[in-house]
Amino acid sequence: MLSIVAQATLNLEQARSMRAEGRDYREIGKRLGLSSGQLCHIRKALRREKAARTRLHKTDPQASCNARTTDCPNPRSEGR
Numbered sequence: 001m002l003s004i005v006a007q008a009t010l011n012l013e014q015a016r017s018m019r020a021e022g023r024d025y026r027e028i029g030k031r032l033g034l035s036s037g038q039l040c041h042i043r044k045a046l047r048r049e050k051a052a053r054t055r056l057h058k059t060d061p062q063a064s065c066n067a068r069t070t071d072c073p074n075p076r077s078e079g080r
Contacts, residue, residue: 008041015042016049 002010011032018028029039056063 008038011038012042012045016046019046 011034014032015028025039025043
């Protein structure tokens with residue numbers, strides 16, 4: 001049996017991967033057996049992560065690249 005914190009972390013990781021697959025929040029909630037309050041917390045956490053990535057990408061367009069080199073593929077910066 002997992003602790004409440006460990007279960008919440010596991011649910012967030014699973015929800016993150018399911019969202020990456022294109023599943024909607026209703027389906028995620030049903031598959032993971034989440035209450036509407038739990039699903040709301042998942043949705044907020046994922047939204048915050050996305051906003052943080054967007055802010056980071058705005059300040060440093062190559063921040064999402066692992067190599068951090070100048071030959072990093074960034075389709076948004078091409079043609080500027």
